[in-house]
Amino acid sequence: MGLRIIVCAKQVPDPEGPPSSFEVNASERKVIPRGIPPVINPFDENALEAAIRIKESVGASITLLSLGKSLSRAVILKAVAAGADASLLVEGDAFEPSDLDSSSTASLLAAAIEKAGGYDLILCGRQAADTNAGQVGLGLACILGIPAITLAQKVEVEDGRVRVERVLPDGYEVVEAPLPALVTVSGELGDLRYPSLQAIKAAKALPQTVLGPDDLGVDPHGLARVETVGLEAPKRERSCKLVEADTPEEAGRKLALVLRQDKIL
Amino acid sequence: MEGSGSVVILAETAESGAPAAISLELLGLGRDLADGLGADLSAVILGSGMGDAARELAARGADEVIQLEHASLSTYNPELYQEAMLGLLKSFTPRVLLAGHTAMGQDLLPRLAFSLSCGLVTDCVGARVEGGQILFVRPVYGGNALATQRVTTATAMATVRARVGEAKAPTATPGEVKVIEASFAAPVRLEPKGRETLEDRECPLEEAPVVVSGGRGMGGEEGFALLRELASLLGGAVGASRPPVDSGWAPSTCQVGITGKVVAPDIYIAVAISGSTQHLSGMSEAGKIVAINKDPDAYIFKVSDYGVVGDWKQVLPAFTAALREAAPEQGGARWA
Ligand SMILES: Cc1cc2nc3c(=O)[nH]c(=O)nc-3n(C[C@H](O)[C@H](O)[C@H](O)COP(=O)(O)OP(=O)(O)OC[C@H]3O[C@@H](n4cnc5c(N)ncnc54)[C@H](O)[C@@H]3O)c2cc1C
Numbered sequence: 001m002g003l004r005i006i007v008c009a010k011q012v013p014d015p016e017g018p019p020s021s022f023e024v025n026a027s028e029r030k031v032i033p034r035g036i037p038p039v040i041n042p043f044d045e046n047a048l049e050a051a052i053r054i055k056e057s058v059g060a061s062i063t064l065l066s067l068g069k070s071l072s073r074a075v076i077l078k079a080v081a082a083g084a085d086a087s088l089l090v091e092g093d094a095f096e097p098s099d100l101d102s103s104s105t106a107s108l109l110a111a112a113i114e115k116a117g118g119y120d121l122i123l124c125g126r127q128a129a130d131t132n133a134g135q136v137g138l139g140l141a142c143i144l145g146i147p148a149i150t151l152a153q154k155v156e157v158e159d160g161r162v163r164v165e166r167v168l169p170d171g172y173e174v175v176e177a178p179l180p181a182l183v184t185v186s187g188e189l190g191d192l193r194y195p196s197l198q199a200i201k202a203a204k205a206l207p208q209t210v211l212g213p214d215d216l217g218v219d220p221h222g223l224a225r226v227e228t229v230g231l232e233a234p235k236r237e238r239s240c241k242l243v244e245a246d247t248p249e250e251a252g253r254k255l256a257l258v259l260r261q262d263k264i265l
Numbered sequence: 266m267e268g269s270g271s272v273v274i275l276a277e278t279a280e281s282g283a284p285a286a287i288s289l290e291l292l293g294l295g296r297d298l299a300d301g302l303g304a305d306l307s308a309v310i311l312g313s314g315m316g317d318a319a320r321e322l323a324a325r326g327a328d329e330v331i332q333l334e335h336a337s338l339s340t341y342n343p344e345l346y347q348e349a350m351l352g353l354l355k356s357f358t359p360r361v362l363l364a365g366h367t368a369m370g371q372d373l374l375p376r377l378a379f380s381l382s383c384g385l386v387t388d389c390v391g392a393r394v395e396g397g398q399i400l401f402v403r404p405v406y407g408g409n410a411l412a413t414q415r416v417t418t419a420t421a422m423a424t425v426r427a428r429v430g431e432a433k434a435p436t437a438t439p440g441e442v443k444v445i446e447a448s449f450a451a452p453v454r455l456e457p458k459g460r461e462t463l464e465d466r467e468c469p470l471e472e473a474p475v476v477v478s479g480g481r482g483m484g485g486e487e488g489f490a491l492l493r494e495l496a497s498l499l500g501g502a503v504g505a506s507r508p509p510v511d512s513g514w515a516p517s518t519c520q521v522g523i524t525g526k527v528v529a530p531d532i533y534i535a536v537a538i539s540g541s542t543q544h545l546s547g548m549s550e551a552g553k554i555v556a557i558n559k560d561p562d563a564y565i566f567k568v569s570d571y572g573v574v575g576d577w578k579q580v581l582p583a584f585t586a587a588l589r590e591a592a593p594e595q596g597g598a599r600w601a
Contacts, residue, residue: 015407019542019564022409031406043524053405102375103384130406132523133387135375147344147454150372153517162457169368169526170469173460178548181454187507187519187524220470225384229400230413236549240556240569252583255555255573260591263554264532264571265475265499 003060003157005051006116007084008124008136009044011068012073015129024233030098031130032232038072040079043125049158050155050192051123052083057145058157061085063116067108069095081195081203090114094213094220095103097130104223106139111216113144121162126151137184147177153188185235196260268307268329268357272299275350275364275373276310278318284325286472287365287427292326292394294430295363301394304360307331311349311447313339318488323440324570326433330440332423335447341369341584344455348377349447359420361399364394366424366527374424384416389425407523408546427471428529428550463516468520475501476530476548478521481508483557488577489514495585504528506544522547536577538567557581 013022013033040048054113064238067090068241080087083177090112100108113119122141128136153172154165163176167186195203213220243258245251259265267337274295276288292308299306308327310319312334319332333349346444350373363375364370366388378385391402398415401423405412416422416534470476479489479495496503505515509520521528523546533551538544540556548554549568556569559576566572573580 012315013406015543016541019409022406022542025408029412031410043498089403101384103379103382106379109319119595125285126524132403132405132407133380135385138372139376139379142376149343149455167517168460171461173461174458176456176458177454187511191511197387225382225418226386226414226416228356228412228414231405232411232413234404234408234411234549235543236568237571238554238568240572242572244574247505248579249583250555250582251573251575253587255316255557255571255580256587256591258583259571260556265588 003008003054003058003121004119005034005054005060005062005121005123006113006119007044007048007051007062008122008140009063009064009066010041010125010128011038011046011066011071011122012128012130014039029228029231038075040075041125042126043127043129043187045079045125046187046189047123047125048079048082048187049085049094049192050183050189051151054121054155054157055083062211063088064127065109065112065116066090067095067112069093069097075205077200078195079192080191080206084206086207087209089208089210090110090216091210092213097226098228100220101224101226102131102133102135102139106136106143106222107218107223108216108220109136109140111218112211113140115211115215116140120179121157122146122180123155124182124184126184126186127250136183141182144182147158148182148184149175149177150184151186152183153186154181155185155189156227162175197212267303270358270360271305271307272302272390273297273307273309274327275362275370275536276308276322276368276383277365277367277386278310278312278315282318284318285365287367288322289325289432290428290430291365291425292362292430293433294425296433296581298328298361298392298399300399302399304359305329305333307359309333309353310345311338319442320439323442324435326436326441330442331462332442332444333447334444338447342453342455343372343376344451344453345449346373347380348449348451350377351380352448361421361423364424366426368404370424374422374597378422381420382418383420383422384418385422386414386416386584387424388424389433391430392423392429404523404546405595408542422497427528463518470502470504470526471528472560473502474530475499475534476504476521476528476551477501477534477536478504478506478548479509479515479536480506480538482577483509483514485524486514488537491581491585495581498585499532501530501532502512506538506541511566535565535569536581538565539563540568554584557584
């Protein structure tokens with residue numbers, strides 16, 4: 001049997017939406033997205049791209065795994081069409097994002113992966129754009145008892161081992177691990193390719209499994225270890241002294257003088 | 266048990282071998298939490314030949330420093346560090362374990378938290394004790410909201426950003442240093458195969474007093490040469506938003522933001538950067554923010570102290586030339 005890759009992909013409100021599209025509801029301790037569509041978390045897209053590159057070089061079957069309250073099928077379809085072979089969706093009201101933390105999410109994903117019937121490599125994004133926590137990948141590896149490497153900018157598979165270029169603050173390091181293993185992927189790996197219209201059409205015929213909370217045999221209630229007790233909008237605005245002049249060059253010179261006068265520089 | 270219920274910080278060293286700035290900041294924050302909880306403050310440092318660093322930590326506010334020694338701990342290896350820490354944490358249950366939200370902290374703490382079934386709060390920008398509980402504050406939704414969170418397990422773990430805690434002055438009576446030889450129970454599966462350094466270590470971004478950053482509007486590598494010229498004139502470093510990094514105009518080590526570096530220089534100059542929340546998360550704590558952008562409605566102006574509306578191609582060379590010509594006012598120069 002060929003290499004089996006599972007890519008974990010979360011749906012999040014488009015993180016590139018303007019600040020006004022994230023309504024902070026303090027009383028319910030929830031962020032309510034306004035007028036922005038769900039997208040695949042960008043780092044999970046990077047993880048899917050990593051999987052597709054491995055598939056291109058050594059061959060693999062890729063299963064896209066997504067867990068959520070109600071998953072946009074259009075978003076899943078487009079991601080699958082980029083180069084996956086199947087999708088496994090875990091869906092239900094019990095998976096309200098604000099009720100889950102990293103540890104309950106990792107437990108649920110681990111249960112779903114046990115149902116998926118075997119894997120050699122699990123790829124996750126380095127963190128989700130909504131929670132920014134960066135824990136689920138490492139948590140999943142711990143629960144499954146497999147080695148984990150974080151922050152990949154390049155992932156290669158050879159002779160039953162995974163070889164990862166891991167981003168460091170001042171460069172990168174190369175780390176290897178035996179399969180099965182889990183790797184979290186960083187943005188440096190590169191963007192997910194766009195699927196062709198033809199591929200999107202063809203992807204509709206690819207196998208899709210949908211599981212509900214009861215199918216997993218894991219109750220997310222009581223699994224969380226972190227509780228959100230407050231939520232507020234950040235205060236960042238300052239009052240800006242706009243330096244104006246007849247020409248942009250003049251404005252640049254004036255800015256230098258103003259900064260000097262105000263003893264900023 | 267001794268040490269149980271204590272506040273523990275996980276220290277790391279800078280390239281010089283001395284405790285990293287973040288670790289001294291964590292000691293400051295840890296002291297505040299320990300005082301609020303009526304608990305002791307301990308520091309743990311892992312490595313090989315860490316005696317000097319351990320003594321320095323003991324002089325900077327730790328009641329006790331545990332120096333976890335082994336030749337194989339000289340550089341960060343996830344599994345070895347995890348095993349060494351799990352071995353140590355068999356002997357006591359801290360109330361809270363704090364680490365920096367650094368390359369090591371981000372990688373190690375989730376491993377420890379899941380191994381020990383503890384709650385972990387990452388990327389904290391604040392922590393305080395309220396009614397006997399520790400509350401952690403962290404950005405969510407790319408910085409569009411700030412969540413206050415608490416951990417429901419006996420030990421809470423957290424990674425904390427740079428410049429959140431405040432380092433305290435050395436104490437008159439240093440804490441005690443305890444040297445423990447690390448032991449490893451599980452076999453190692455990860456195999457490090459070497460590393461490549463890209464960043465100019467002469468002026469690391471996080472420590473630069475001035476950061477000059479360029480965004481998508483720079484349009485290419487050429488613009489970054491002008492930013493470097495300005496940065497070197499000011500004794501600062503060059504940063505970037507994500508698009509220039511994605512496009513290869515600037516190395517990835519330059520990225521400022523929620524998935525890049527968090528900087529808090531005295532002066533942050535943002536050129537052709539719109540001011541996305543993801544970018545602001547990495548620099549909104551700067552002392553003064555200066556923006557150059559051709560769009561008068563760009564959000565960056567709302568979060569800046571000084572701004573010029575205009576094309577950087579005209580504004581920037583004139584700005585740099587004028588700074589070069591006009592001597593700094595008395596007391597205003599940090600670089601003359
Ligand atoms: C999960 C996630 C994580 C992210 N992490 C980060 C991160 O860590 N750091 C980060 O920066 N971004 C990050 N981003 C990306 C972020 O959302 C924005 O897309 C990015 O910050 C925008 O960069 P920018 O301001 O340079 O580009 P733009 O938003 O395109 O703005 C370019 C600006 O340049 C101005 N301009 C254009 N030409 C000129 C000219 N000739 N003269 C003057 N001004 C000009 C324009 O008016 C505009 O305001 C992340 C995104 C996601 C989804």
